[in-house]
Amino acid sequence: MSLFIDNLPHNATQDDLKTVFAKYGTATAIMTIRVPADEEEESEPRNCAYVTMSSNAEEEKAIAELDGTVWMGKSLKVQKVRPRRN
16 A cells, blocks of 8 residues: 655655645655756756555545645645556
8 A cells, every 4th residue: 555656845854744644544654765857957856755554545535635736835746556567
């Protein structure tokens, strides 16, 4: 039961994410990732995270209420982690 959160604000911390997702249930694990920008582009690094929730119901509620909302100036993209295809 994991979620992928994309388009995070650059100053968002794991504690910030824990506070946000606590409104929807128990976030048992949070891992943030900062992907460096392409050197040829003048864009900022990409920030994203994986959040593990305690149940599917909590996960669905978080997706329904957070996907597309603006948080700390950025429009969040929240979706279920899809299994890898071989």
